[in-house]
Amino acid sequence: MKTDAELVAGALRGSQDAYRELVKRFERPVYSLVLRMVQDPAAAEDLAQEVFLKAFRRLGSYDPQWKFSSWLFKIAHNTTIDHLRRGAPETVPLEAEEDDRGGLGAVLADGSAENPHATAERRDLARSLERAIARLRPEYRQAVLMFYAHGASYQDICEVTGLPLGTVKTNLHRARKELAQTMTSLGWGPDVGTAGETGRSAAS
């Protein structure tokens, strides 16, 4: 399997296969990040496409000393933040819309290996978690998604967001607290025996 740097070099030589492989390799992380940031699948696809187009246009300026994923996430970060700053309405999705939009809830509903109760609980948890993430401020949301969902390091987040290390750590700490508060308010917690049931009723 070719490394990211080799694919970039191939793309710069004009190899269509290299471009396609780069998109295939990073479409899920980029799309997931953007979708969870903007909470709108149509806008997310447009923005994710834009991220790759910008990356391709600037591929010549990519420094192989950087991780390609960090570089790509930086573009994704700037693109989504620009989109949110342009005044795109930030909405917390309605319960009924979640299954149709192919979001986290819909993805996790595909628990083919689980029993129906576990699948339902998994779906409830995913919905609540996504809802809690959507309620975070954009900078907190970005940090949480990069750190927890995409495994980025503090340093990676600093490079992507341009924020100092202390601010990134503070943002993550506060974001985690806010997430926990929201999840608790939605009925999830260690003391709740049937969290799924409670979460479902609270979420609706």
Added chain:
Amino acid sequence: MRPSHQNALDRWLAAERGDRPEEAEVALVELFEALPLIAPPAGFAERVLARAGIQAVRRELFASRGVRLVLASCLVAIGLGALWLPPTLRALAGIWSVSDLVRGWVQALTGAARWLASLLRLWDLLLAFGRTLTQPLALPQVTALLLACLLASSLGFRFLRDQISGERNLTYVDPV
């Protein structure tokens, strides 16, 4: 047994309540690991490539020097072959004359006619056999017997059908 993401969630929220940030962080990482990445709609990569205007590089068939050399050699060989074509055709014309062709056609037609004749002889035989079999049907006794058999078999068939449909009837109760 509770699913892993459920356990991670419980541990995370308990750690947050107990103000244990390190434990909370580890549990939250675990919780997010249980949540998969979301795939974009199908055909995403193709749409990106189309928007980027990246087209498949068409491979020029004749771009390679080797292919061009082989092609040129083939053309030369065909040209030389064309020189040999008239004498070859003349030689072939010598082997197969017009009379040979006519004779071949006649032989083929004769064979086909013989085959047809043998088929007709067999047909005549079958016809005679059928006629012999049907001659007794002209007798009134035989006709009457056949009609009686037909009637008996119809009644038998109806009886059997009633038996089967009776068992399948919803109102039927097995007398056990």
